Amino acid sequence: MSRARILDSADEAVSGIEDGSTVLVGGFGLAGMPFDLIDALIRQGAKELTVVSNNAGNGEVGLAALLQAGRVRKVICSFPRQTDSHVFDGLYRAGKIELEVVPQGNLAERIRAAGAGIGAFYCPTGAGTSLAEGKETRTIDGRVHVLEYPIKGDVALISAHRADTMGNLVYRKTARNFGPIMATAAATTIAQVREVVPVGGLDPEAVVTPGIYVHRIVQEAC
Amino acid sequence: MSRARILDSADEAVSGIEDGSTVLVGGFGLAGMPFDLIDALIRQGAKELTVVSNNAGNGEVGLAALLQAGRVRKVICSFPRQTDSHVFDGLYRAGKIELEVVPQGNLAERIRAAGAGIGAFYCPTGAGTSLAEGKETRTIDGRVHVLEYPIKGDVALISAHRADTMGNLVYRKTARNFGPIMATAAATTIAQVREVVPVGGLDPEAVVTPGIYVHRIVQEAC
């Protein structure tokens, strides 16, 4: 049925990710972070990655472990510096990783734009600040707007609460965060979920990510 | 609590709508059409309205009745001509109403843009067609895109399935259509609902329109 495939392991789920890929990684802090998929990606070995995520890793797990393994060339995020972002901080200060800081709302909207077929959009966020330097601007209704382009992924790694076997997803509380928009913006979307239910097991009114956006699903290790 | 007010009648709900207002009207065909609110708007008497809706009325009820009452100066819609759009057809052929035809996806995205603080966006829809004539274009990634501007409303009239007393809304099946985006795009959003439930009566994961977007609520007449 449909295009989503349920796989037996996270290793299978991340197979084929190529060196140099742009990887959208869901999560805000630890909530919604696809740990199993990131760990599998570390084992898989793809390198020279561009990672798009809100943060740049916490502690030594998840995204921080991927960074520490030296697989990431560039991070595009809104908030790298945190109390426990020492892995990123060290790499950045040593000049071993590139950083593009994007206002969080632009990050979200640019990801949505990639999924929604929007070629570019104007928004007032960041106008007149160093983060808009070199960007095209236009005054609309008397207000300076900055032109922003989509952020597309080759792959999205996201975490959801529950999937049905058609790939429909629901999330839980604030762990929803970037998952739904990243799912729309990547050529291949891979979701780890806590539970897979049969078709008909999710309320059609409450599905957040329709299965059309989901290519591979793996149930979380317990 | 919050900003949404539950009102006793549709007449109260539409009070204060001024002549010359831009009114976003939800619904696709008859599904999600806010009949009570439109009927009350006819009684209320505001004229010279610009109506933004997917269609231009069906039969002699709802939007068609508002048109027939001579209150509408201009319709912005994607699909005016239908088997039962004779009221609109007559007014249009008599030169008594102005029409702006907008591709349905541009209509939806322009309404969303108004609610989301997007000043303008580029999209390939309509490029090279008569509906993009006179509009600015830009080639992005080798593809011609058309610049589209937001459509804001002074008022949105929408229909939802259920509200809680904080104004959170859920819809039912394909009657959801334009309600959620129109709610975000108007200075005053007025919703008719089939049922009002106490706070806590809607699943927070399944709320489609958060109460922040809803100003007035009225329960449908039975």
Added chain:
Amino acid sequence: MPLSTDELAAIVARDIPPGSYVNLGIGQPTKVADHLPRDSGVVLHTENGMLNMGPAATGDQIDPDLINAGKVPVTELPGASYFHHADSFAMMRGGHLDVCVLGAFQVSVTGDLANWHTGKPGDIPAVGGAMDLAIGAKQVFVMMTLFDKQGRSKLVPTCTYPLTGIGCVSRVYTDVAVIDVGPGGATVRETFGITADELRDRLAV
């Protein structure tokens, strides 16, 4: 013998890969659904905000809240989902639908589409989602009779009707032939009740 609409719908259905996400335009294309095998796993999208739409509703199934893009009452299959109009068109415009099947007044050999407006004075224009579907789906199939009532080909060197989209159609399914169109021009894939040579003579494109 040229194909009947039902026979043509079956040919289109045959060419839709299993598991595809598909939007069927109003009119003739709707019939394609009747010819998709039950186990095809094809998921139908309706642009008014639903995936996994089922067949037309009858009798007690009719629910005014559940209609398709043609405003016909339909049913919901297990695994369905609902979303608002901006999300629905983002799905279309973002290139997520595998196939859409549309009707047409004219298609050009390079894939331009004219299907929304006759352009005649007095005709009220109505575009709906046609332009969004035309530019958004990965493959746009057109389903139409190849000749109009006056015997003129609807596959043309250049559209004379107002355009819906430029270079957007990949294949045209007609009662007498299936024809690929695109940057390289038209290529006949198969014919029904007519030889390829006869077809070329009648088309003159």
Added chain:
Amino acid sequence: MPLSTDELAAIVARDIPPGSYVNLGIGQPTKVADHLPRDSGVVLHTENGMLNMGPAATGDQIDPDLINAGKVPVTELPGASYFHHADSFAMMRGGHLDVCVLGAFQVSVTGDLANWHTGKPGDIPAVGGAMDLAIGAKQVFVMMTLFDKQGRSKLVPTCTYPLTGIGCVSRVYTDVAVIDVGPGGATVRETFGITADELRDRLAV
């Protein structure tokens, strides 16, 4: 006597109209929540995707799926709703929040805000949602001490730190005064433990 952070938070809370939708920035502004009357009907937004956020979670209430923008576990109040990041920032950027309260390094008398980056070499920049909140909320309040540790005013003629937004702040709440800022310059609304004249001498803006 200058106000304590808690006293200042109470002053900010006093000025938030009942029923407002409010975003409280990370750090000091978070404390404003503790001073909102229970019946105020104020609804808190957290930009990671929630409305009607409750107080910090403790003990068994802690749920890793439920955190605020500062990544602190929080609770959910009845009438809450969840949404994804694009919807959450659309809410902010579309002008739907009535008030947001932010911390700051500097605010200019015309309402420019600098609160995201010291600009020092070696400091890692991190903006989060600050620029979106700055341009999006109907009213942007800043909450800060008026003077830095060296006694220099953080209310300045022109910001020297990297900007977060231009002309976006409407009012500055500090330990010694509440000051309106904007196109017309700074206007002292009230002072705490200092006369308006003394304040003007120290500020020199």
